[in-house]
Amino acid sequence: MTLLRTKPLLRNGYPAGSLSEPSMNVLEREDAWVLELAAPGLEKEDFELEVAEGRLHIRAKKDMAPGEQETFLRREFGGYDFEKTFRLSEKVEAEGISASYEAGILRLTLPKAENAKPRKVDIQ
Amino acid sequence: MKLVPYKPFSPAKIDRFFSDFFDRDLGSFFGSDFYDHTPSVNVREDEKAYTLEVAAPGLEKExxxxxxxxxxxxxxxxxxxxxEDQNDQxxxxxxxxxxxxxxxxLPEGIEGEKIEAKYDRGLLQIVLPRKEMEVLNKRTIEIG
Known part of the structure; x- marks a missing residue:
């Protein structure tokens, strides 16, 4: 799998704290790769996930404007408006990709295709 | 899996780097690796309370x-x-x-006994109510 950013980071050009580009962890298990996106404060409905033409698209947009009677004394994070795109290699079983959102983390599991899994070789 | 090399000094990260230096306590800045481990915090204020929100996903309230x-x-x-599984890399x-x-x-005039906190969707929210007096003290001054 190759990770590529097809769009510039949205945080660029915005004042700090106005929009968040989520941090991401990638971990490898024996049978899958797992992407973890740190995106606290959202609902699972705020995400749009799409697999098309060998690419995985992750989008989320949420305005987190303050209430009318409120003022911000400190603002280190803001709402979301991001899109991340990953090119899926043939090592990923695209049909089997699943996602969950829990404790502010969007977790995508990308199962390995059979040919990418480790296998033991028997000695004849 | 092939990954595009992680570039800690891309423009976005430099921005981050400097704001870390000014906004965050020095201990966490100097002790940090390149990944985020000190959560961002927003502080809102209205007539009745201050509300802190800590963006700390992946934890339990305990x-x-x-x-x-x-x-x-x-x-x-x-x-x-x-x-995490030991085999996770x-x-x-x-x-x-x-x-x-x-x-x-903390600013003055907080009702220390009534501070409340909850953890939801990766955000820790802490509400610090102002003392009654503080709320009542707000008045409009008419121009004579």
């Missing part, structure tokens, strides 16, 4: 400790149950909030 000591609010977390790591501490100096 992992947090919120303490008021003198005029300081001490927020810390220590992940008690490490759910991180090939890229940009965040890990499993252990942190942030300290804020």
């Amino acid at each position: 992992d947090f400790s919120v303490e008021v000591k003198d005029d300081q609010l001490i927020i810390s977390a220590e992940k008690k149950v490490e759910r 991180y090939t890229r790591r940009e965040f890990n909030f499993s252990s942190f501490q942030r300290v804020f100096t």
Whole structure:
């Protein structure tokens, strides 16, 4: 799998704290790769996930404007408006990709295709 | 899996780097690796209360400790149950909030006994109500 950013980071050009580009962890298990996106404060409905033409698209947009009677004394994070795109290699079983959102983390599991899994070789 | 090399000094990260230096306590800045492990905090204020929001995804509410000591609010977390499998290998790591501490100096007029906290969708929200007096003290001054 190759990770590529097809769009510039949205945080660029915005004042700090106005929009968040989520941090991401990638971990490898024996049978899958797992992407973890740190995106606290959202609902699972705020995400749009799409697999098309060998690419995985992750989008989320949420305005987190303050209430009318409120003022911000400190603002280190803001709402979301991001899109991340990953090119899926043939090592990923695209049909089997699943996602969950829990404790502010969007977790995508990308199962390995059979040919990418480790296998033991028997000695004849 | 092939990953595009992680570039800690891309423009976005430099921005981050400097704001870390100015906004965050020095201990966490100097002790940090390149990934985020000190959560961002928003503080809102309205007539009745101050509300702090700590963006710390991936924890359980039991992992947090919120303490008021003198005029300081001490927020810390220590992940008690490490759910990660030993076989899991991180090939890229940009965040890990499993252990942190942030300290804020409280403004005057907080009802210390009535501070409330909850953890939902990765956000720790702490509501610090103002004392009744503070609320009542707000008045409009007419121009004579």
